[in-house]
Every structure is written in C-alpha cells, then in structure tokens.
Amino acid sequence: MKHDILQAIAAYDQIIIHRHERPDPDAIGSQVGLATLIRERYPEKNVFVVGDEEPSLGFLANMDELDDEKFEGALVIVCDTANEERISDQRYARGDKLVKIDHHPNEEPYGDIVWVDPSASSTSEMIVDLFLAGKEEGYNLSKESALLLYAGIVGDTGRFRYDNTTPKTLRHVALLLEQGIETNDFYSGLHRRELKQTRLEGYILQHFSIIDGCVGVMKLTSELLAEYDVTANESAAFVNSFSDVEGLLTWVFFVEDGETIRVRLRSKGPVINTVAMEHNGGGHPMAAGAKAKSWEETDKIVEKLRRVASDFRR
Known part of the structure; x- marks a missing residue:
C-alpha cells in the first residue's frame, strides 16, 4: 500500500489532503506533515490541506481555502478518518483518485487505495513509515515535517503514556527528534x-x-459551556482531567453541541468502542467517540459502560 500511495503522489500534480472534523494533534500532524513531505520532495506540485480550523491548534498549521475547480483531476488523500461522515470538507469525493490513510479499525472502507493499520499508535506514525518507504525515491525529513509528525504521535499516545506506545513508536520518535x-x-x-x-x-x-x-x-450542557465561554471543541482538552482517580476503569464525557450530544469515551482496560459503535460512533478499544440524540440516550450509554466495566472486573 505504501508503494501504491507513493506512486499515486508521483503521478498527480494536484494533491489535496483532508482529515477529520474537529481535529486533534494527530489529524493535523499527519495531514500537514504529509503535505510538507510531498512539497519538499516535489516543489513543482500543488499540495493543499483543507478542513475546518481549530484555533487551539493554530500554532501547528492553518488550512488552505480552495475553489471547487481545484478538486478536478486531483489526488485526494484523507488522513486519520475512519468513516466518510467525519471527513472535514465533504468535497473530498470530487477528486480523480481517493486514498485513505488511517490507524482506526477499518469498519468503513472507502477510497481507491486503502492503507489502514490499527497497530500503529497514530496516523502520524504511519506517515513516518511512508517517509521511510519513500527515502529511496528522494523523500527527506525536515524539521518542519518532523515536528508535525511528532505532535501527532504525542497527541495520540498521551505523551507516550498509553499502551499504544510500542517500541516501534519510540524508534520513530527518536528519528523525529534526531532532526x-x-x-x-x-x-x-x-x-x-x-x-x-x-x-x-x-x-x-x-x-x-x-x-x-x-x-x-x-x-457538559450548552448552558454550562456558555457560562464559561468555552466551545464544545475546546472542552475536549479535559477528557482525561480525572482519569487518575483510584479505581476508575472507564469514563465518559458528554458535551452538548447544538442538537447533538458528543460522546467521548476512554478506558484503562474494558473495551469501549463496541459501546460507541452502538451509538453512531466508533474508534479504538480504549478511546472512542459517539453521538447521542438526547440526555436519555446518554443514560443508556452510562449503563452499558457500567456493564462493560463490571464484566471486566470479574
């Protein structure tokens, strides 16, 4: 798959890279890190990054604004996005060829080339793999691309504290730090x-x-967020704020965002992405997201988490 992706990049002069809505460091890091690698290898190509802006991550990168015609005949790459509904900027389907690069379970395959590796800590780690595969084809790793990929790995490993941090992850991080x-x-x-x-x-x-x-x-209700003048996106920073409480096995944040209640699920052992998939979501076994339509539905999610945790303790 890496070879196929490198061939596709070489074949197209117009490349547009997407990632998921409400981005986290891995979404931005993998998206813009890949774009930087391509720009440095092929300075003659037009390489763009698109999607909604996240002010809290503006220190990493900003997005490009594109007219619709830019998608005609373009190679479109989507990073770190398990399902099409969550792709930020839904014009992704207007390109000539579509590539999916992701580390979430491949519950919804899409694209002409699909490279999914759930064993990777992050999509940014996968982009480091792609760079290593492309070294013989002239790819170089600059400080700029290395920092973006480092940011993505740090974000999705919780600063290397989560159990998705493998020896391979740390070897990749060492390579990035060497820059x-x-x-x-x-x-x-x-x-x-x-x-x-x-x-x-x-x-x-x-x-x-x-x-x-x-x-x-x-x-977190919309009234509470308004009282503190904090957006639903900004509240994501606190999902692990009480994760170190003794005895805690799994936890959930419910955040009201317009007509939807966003569900952020985390775990120290019980598998919780199965619960997420039952409520219009998905993700990793220990970190997942979903959507609820009402506060009554959130109570059902809590009960399912209680059962999952109870089974885990047996």
Missing part, C-alpha cells in the same frame, strides 16, 4: 490554556460523578 526539532515551543502551545478553560476544568473536577466506583461521568 533537531524544538519540542519546548510545541508543548507550550499544546498545553496553553486561557483562564476560562482552567475555570471549567475546576468545575469538572468538582462535579464529575463515579458509578459503581469504576465508571466516571461528566455532562
């Missing part, structure tokens, strides 16, 4: 918070609940 990247500025940008966000985290730490001593629950 002389400045990690201090990156971490400063990643962890920078406005006072309003810190206030909200304080509220969360005081008001989250624990069911059966092992399932953590936090519900």
Whole structure:
C-alpha cells in the first residue's frame, strides 16, 4: 500500500489532503506533515490541506481555502478518518483518485487505495513509515515535517503514556527528534490554556460523578459551556482531567453541541468502542467517540459502560 500511495503522489500534480472534523494533534500532524513531505520532495506540485480550523491548534498549521475547480483531476488523500461522515470538507469525493490513510479499525472502507493499520499508535506514525518507504525515491525529513509528525504521535499516545506506545513508536520518535526539532515551543502551545478553560476544568473536577466506583461521568450542557465561554471543541482538552482517580476503569464525557450530544469515551482496560459503535460512533478499544440524540440516550450509554466495566472486573 505504501508503494501504491507513493506512486499515486508521483503521478498527480494536484494533491489535496483532508482529515477529520474537529481535529486533534494527530489529524493535523499527519495531514500537514504529509503535505510538507510531498512539497519538499516535489516543489513543482500543488499540495493543499483543507478542513475546518481549530484555533487551539493554530500554532501547528492553518488550512488552505480552495475553489471547487481545484478538486478536478486531483489526488485526494484523507488522513486519520475512519468513516466518510467525519471527513472535514465533504468535497473530498470530487477528486480523480481517493486514498485513505488511517490507524482506526477499518469498519468503513472507502477510497481507491486503502492503507489502514490499527497497530500503529497514530496516523502520524504511519506517515513516518511512508517517509521511510519513500527515502529511496528522494523523500527527506525536515524539521518542519518532523515536528508535525511528532505532535501527532504525542497527541495520540498521551505523551507516550498509553499502551499504544510500542517500541516501534519510540524508534520513530527518536528519528523525529534526531532532526533537531524544538519540542519546548510545541508543548507550550499544546498545553496553553486561557483562564476560562482552567475555570471549567475546576468545575469538572468538582462535579464529575463515579458509578459503581469504576465508571466516571461528566455532562457538559450548552448552558454550562456558555457560562464559561468555552466551545464544545475546546472542552475536549479535559477528557482525561480525572482519569487518575483510584479505581476508575472507564469514563465518559458528554458535551452538548447544538442538537447533538458528543460522546467521548476512554478506558484503562474494558473495551469501549463496541459501546460507541452502538451509538453512531466508533474508534479504538480504549478511546472512542459517539453521538447521542438526547440526555436519555446518554443514560443508556452510562449503563452499558457500567456493564462493560463490571464484566471486566470479574
């Protein structure tokens, strides 16, 4: 698959790279890291990155604004997006050829070339693999691309604390660090918070609940977010804010966002992506997302998590 992707990149002069909506560091890191690698290898090609902007990650990169005609005859690559519904900028289907690069379980295959590796810590780690495969074809790893890919790996491994951090992951990180990247500025940008966000985290730490001593629950209504002047996207930074509480096996954040309640699921052992898939979502066994249509549905999700955690403890 890596060879096929490299061939496709070589064959097209117009390349547009997408990723999922409401991006995290891996979405931005893999998308823009790949774009940077291609631009440096083929400076004569037109390479664009598209999608919704995330202000909290603006220190990493910004998106391009494209007219519809730019998609005609283009190679389109989608990074870090398991299903088509979550692709940011739905014009992805207007290109000539579509490539999917992702590390989530391949529950919804799409594209002409599909490279999915759930054993990878992140899609950014996969892009490092693609770079290594392309070295003989003239690809080089600059500080800029290395920092973006480092950001993606750091984001999806929880700063190398999650069990998706493998020896291969750390070897790739060593390669990125060897390029002389400045990690201090990156971490400063990643962890920078406005006072309003810190206030909200304080509220969360005081008001989250624990069911059966092992399932953590936090519900953030639109009224609460408005009170603290924090967006639904910004609230994602707090999903692990109480994850170190003793006895906690799995936890869930419910965030009201317009007519949808976004569901962020995390686990220290019980498999929770099966619960996510039952509620218009999916993801990894220990980190997944879903959508609920009502607060009554969120109560059903909590009950399913309680059962999953109870079975895990047996």
